[in-house]
Amino acid sequence: MTETPSKTKTGLISPTRRGALKTLAAGTAAAATMPLWARYTSAQSAAPIKIGFGKHATGIGAAYGRWYERTSVAALAKINAEGGINGRPVELVTEDDGTDPRRAAEVLEKFANQSDCDVAFGTLFSHVVVGAAPRAGELKLPYFVVSEGHHVASGMLNRWTLQPGITDVKSQISAMAPFLTGTLGKKVTMIYPDYAFGYDHRDNLAPAIEAAGGEVVAKIAIPPTETSFTKYFPQIPRDTDVIYHVMIGPAVLTFVKEMGEFFGPSRPEIFGFIDSLEATDLTSPGLEFLEGTYFWEGNPRYLQADAPDYVKAYRDAVGLDENGASVSDPSDVSTSAHMFGCWETLHIIKAGMEAAGYQSTADRQKLVEAVEAMSMMEAGPAHPQGTKMFNGKTHQVFGPQYISKVEGGKLSVVKTVPYEETIYPDEVDYTSMSF
């Protein structure tokens, strides 16, 4: 802060009648509102920091929304118990975005103009993020997404949109490709949803597999609202060694069941992104077929034997049992591989606001710059998923990736890929863009 402006040079005070009356009137008006002053006397330090949370409460992302909210509420309870941010309490302002890009943009507008949120946060589905982020840029509202799409690091978005709490699809794929070709087989057929998130997989898998000495023999796109899948399976070439699937949405159970019915006893190796079965009980009818197949996990769903204490503390805070389901309802399975990102992002917002000396919405730009300046994030209570490295230029974090095998209806981690092996060259430098 600069010094207060210097006093007037003239020195002498020469009151006029009109001036005196004005002052009197202003004084009266101020006195009339005095009872309201108390609320603002400490506004700089005590008013809660508001974090606008775009929740997939309805639409195809509903299960994610439910768990994103639970994780965020748990993270804020922890942050508030530890003294809040800059001594101020933090509160979540939740709005349903309907897993719909248009509504998500409106929700951002609401955060900025109606509920006076300091930052916006949340939202998984890539089409929603891609649709809403430009509005965040226009509103100059820091937008912390937990989406795992490659759209942040690809340079498609803007300086106000950051993804510091969850890794992106491109790094996940480059971490998986050597395992696919090395352990499972060289000829890969991929089945992916026909929109942005699926395209990230489509565009990045083939180069990664070829770099690892394999070949993608077929790419099968399925519309995200599809409800029956048998009609797509005949497109799978006979010489396929590995099927790579990343289906998401309400119909994934059907997808797996029909894949099982299609192949019967003679199936190729199968590798999936757990996105297919987030929030789905692996012991559901029809999923027996997945026994012995492999999954990428962003964060292990089942409590692993060697889990450190901070992972257990995180799971307890969110309310997860050892199967990764809600402690109050074992059939309510979590979206474990993604929701940790909410926990970590909220801790990063805290760290960023403290580094920036964040006081009010006028400091939003400072917050973005403070987060851009971050780099290493050590595993611990704030980062239970593992040690990460944030790239301020691309606004994207890099972290460990887990490969798990379905054994006895549970996922056991068979391989952990450290963050160093998931890094790829920068594709954008957001810090060179203007605010």
Next chain:
Amino acid sequence: MDFGPYLMLAMLEGAVLAAVLALMASGLSLVFGVMRVVNVAHGEFYMLGAVMAWVVTQFLAGLGGGAAVNFIAAAVLAPLIVGAIAAAADVTILKRLDYDPERVIVATIGLLYVIQQATLMGYGPDAKPVVAPFNQRLALPWFEFGEDGFQMYYPWGLSTTSYKLFVIVAAVVLLFALRLFMTRSRAGLIMRATQLDRDMATAFGIPVEKVYALVFGAGAALAALAGVLIVPIQQAHYLMGGDALLLSFIVVIIGGLGSLAGTVVAAVIIGMSDGIISVFFTPTLAKIIATLAVALVLVFRPQGLFGVKTR
């Protein structure tokens, strides 16, 4: 995959769709035929049938019932519950609009959203599975005249499940029963009488309003039954009514509004072509062609394939 087995798989998939579609569309057609109103909420009754099937099986599973018993109970109870809801909607809403066709369309659009959002609030946004009463994978053989002469083998991926075959058979039986009911039973006679001339039927002492409520309920029950049959294959979800409604409108328009036979034939055409085009090309193309067919039918034969020209 070779062409032969590929085509057979496509046809099996198409037949399942056709079966469910025929049931659902005949409900829509029945309501239009007798009451001369278009029920836009029909897809939601289908969804409600699937959701009710989940509710009933879930409740009975809690009591310790087996999958087959639960499913039979769902197949009986879900259409009854949905039919009762629809009949109540008829008495409380449609009757007060005097079955005026335009206003009924608007009213049923409202009903569509009420049912859909109420389901979202009560049942939730997730897709939930119902266990099929039986579901064995059946690998299907294929024949080939090779160098060694005639031989039979099991191609990769050519298979169906016993439950899918059951759906096809069940739909055929139910449609046949519906036809018998309409042509041979007294209730069917009364419905047809009401359809032909409402005023004359009233003059002969037929309680037309009761008939309307029953028909509207029965149409919804048929949709619900289709929902129950499909749910072990597809899961129950609160948005599943949309596509189903579009397809049944396509079927009913092509077949001729109000004609049961036309509806069944159109369902088979649309279901099979959707299955085959989806498998060989893309599902989007299948929808495009089906909608195009509707446009062509409306232009060149507005009464539908089996419809009777109105005077």
